[in-house]
Amino acid sequence: MANKIIGKISHGLQGELIIPGDKSVSHRSVMFAALGDTPVHITNFLPSADCLSTAGVMQALGAQVDFLGPTELIVKGNGLHGLQEPATVLDAGNSGTTLRLMMGMLAPQKFVSVFTGDSSLHKRPMGRVIKPLSMMGANIVGRAENTRLPITIVPTAKALEGITYDMPVASAQVKSAILLAGLFANGTTTVVEPYTSRNHTELMLESFGVKLGYQGTAISIEAQDKLIAPEEILVPGDISSAAFWLVAASVIPHSELLLKNVGINPTRTGILDVLQAMGADITLQNQRNSGSEPVADIFVRSSKLHGTSFGADIMPRLIDEIPVLTVAAMLAEGKTVITGAGELRVKETDRIQAISDQFNKLCPCIDATEDGLIIQGTSPEKWHQATCFSYDDHRIAMTLAVAGMAGQGVEIENPDCIDISYPSFYEEMNRLYK
Numbered sequence: 001m002a003n004k005i006i007g008k009i010s011h012g013l014q015g016e017l018i019i020p021g022d023k024s025v026s027h028r029s030v031m032f033a034a035l036g037d038t039p040v041h042i043t044n045f046l047p048s049a050d051c052l053s054t055a056g057v058m059q060a061l062g063a064q065v066d067f068l069g070p071t072e073l074i075v076k077g078n079g080l081h082g083l084q085e086p087a088t089v090l091d092a093g094n095s096g097t098t099l100r101l102m103m104g105m106l107a108p109q110k111f112v113s114v115f116t117g118d119s120s121l122h123k124r125p126m127g128r129v130i131k132p133l134s135m136m137g138a139n140i141v142g143r144a145e146n147t148r149l150p151i152t153i154v155p156t157a158k159a160l161e162g163i164t165y166d167m168p169v170a171s172a173q174v175k176s177a178i179l180l181a182g183l184f185a186n187g188t189t190t191v192v193e194p195y196t197s198r199n200h201t202e203l204m205l206e207s208f209g210v211k212l213g214y215q216g217t218a219i220s221i222e223a224q225d226k227l228i229a230p231e232e233i234l235v236p237g238d239i240s241s242a243a244f245w246l247v248a249a250s251v252i253p254h255s256e257l258l259l260k261n262v263g264i265n266p267t268r269t270g271i272l273d274v275l276q277a278m279g280a281d282i283t284l285q286n287q288r289n290s291g292s293e294p295v296a297d298i299f300v301r302s303s304k305l306h307g308t309s310f311g312a313d314i315m316p317r318l319i320d321e322i323p324v325l326t327v328a329a330m331l332a333e334g335k336t337v338i339t340g341a342g343e344l345r346v347k348e349t350d351r352i353q354a355i356s357d358q359f360n361k362l363c364p365c366i367d368a369t370e371d372g373l374i375i376q377g378t379s380p381e382k383w384h385q386a387t388c389f390s391y392d393d394h395r396i397a398m399t400l401a402v403a404g405m406a407g408q409g410v411e412i413e414n415p416d417c418i419d420i421s422y423p424s425f426y427e428e429m430n431r432l433y434k
């Protein structure tokens with residue numbers, strides 16, 4: 001894996017980009033289609049390593065997954081109660097979403113399933129899913145007191161029981177795992193979040209005919225006999241991928257970018273709120289629906305940003321965008337204070353540590369705290385060129401690329417991890433450089 005050298009950009013980013021399919025929605029499209037019994041035509045699927053891990057897992061469980069092209073596939077399941085015992089270990093790769101949601105789907109099944117993943121996933125906490133599933137009666141065995149991969153799900157004699165679970169941390173993956181287990185459990189299963197996290201599972205379950213109950217941040221589900229699969233699922237563009245361009249175009253002078261087909265589900269748009277609070281020039285155009293998700297084209301033009309503060313209440317709406325928002329803050333006027341972001345320490349890598357260790361090489365202006373970051377804005381003339389490590393974390397690598405373009409250039413070690421969520425990122429960057 002050769003290092004990637006990104007030069008300082010000497011002119012603005014100009015042009016149009018089609019934002020690739022949403023990672024969270026792509027995962028769920030294949031998982032839920034595999035629980036129906038009629039074919040589902042999925043378009044604008046994200047063919048990234050993470051989503052292909054999910055497709056591989058669903059095939060191993062007996063679903064038919066036929067790719068018609070890189071972003072178009074047909075998935076046909078054997079019905080809600082038709083998952084088959086996998087002949088092999090299920091490999092979630094780097095994907096926390098695959099692992100956590102599938103644990104919820106497989107905990108109620110009458111067969112053994114064994115999960116593995118890459119070295120990053122082996123370090124990530126799974127106790128947060130195992131605990132509520134065990135309270136429902138599941139029998140799950142994992143390393144390190146049932147908190148780490150490898151994980152085995154052992155079938156139980158009795159069906160799972162619905163519970164009411166107060167989640168200590170807002171997490172769409174944990175919420176989704178419990179709701180998926182609730183599809184098969186006796187009685188009502190209710191999850192209560194401290195703040196609402198992304199709701200793609202809820203929207204997609206509803207498009208499969210499931211009625212959910214809502215009360216504040218509580219969501220309830222009942223066991224179902226079957227799911228009624230829609231004929232089509234159109235995946236919206238991923239705002240988490242658009243985020244790199246939203247920040248790059250905001251901080252690189254003389255930029256004007258039109259980002260086409262970006263998902264603007266309100267549970268995901270914290271990045272727009274924070275950038276606009278910082279003074280970004282962002283306009284939403286052509287707002288419409290793409291299946292059950294709202295989308296828009298987003299026009300962004302460079303502008304002078306200023307520092308801001310934000311914390312726990314907005315965090316679930318922008319958690320994956322904190323690395324790239326740090327670059328916006330590094331180039332803003334004044335100080336930015338980010339709190340309530342402790343979840344960053346258990347992502348693909350400890351992102352608080354990664355941000356402060358690597359971005360400080362480009363400009364020493366970041367202090368890490370236990371649950372956040374304090375960033376003192378500077379001008380790009382004060383930045384240096386440096387060799388920075390990606391930690392094999394896709395979002396750190398792409399953020400370093402944005403920082404390199406906006407500052408004085410960067411050499412990225414282990415750059416290829418972008419394949420996890422945005423395989424065409426460097427190609428798009430090269431195209432916009434011209």
Ligand code: S3P
Nearest residue numbers: 024097170171172173174319320
């Ligand atoms: C995701 C939920 C979030 C997010 C991740 C994708 C999902 O994780 O960071 O990239 O698709 O449900 P948490 O549930 O751990 O917050």
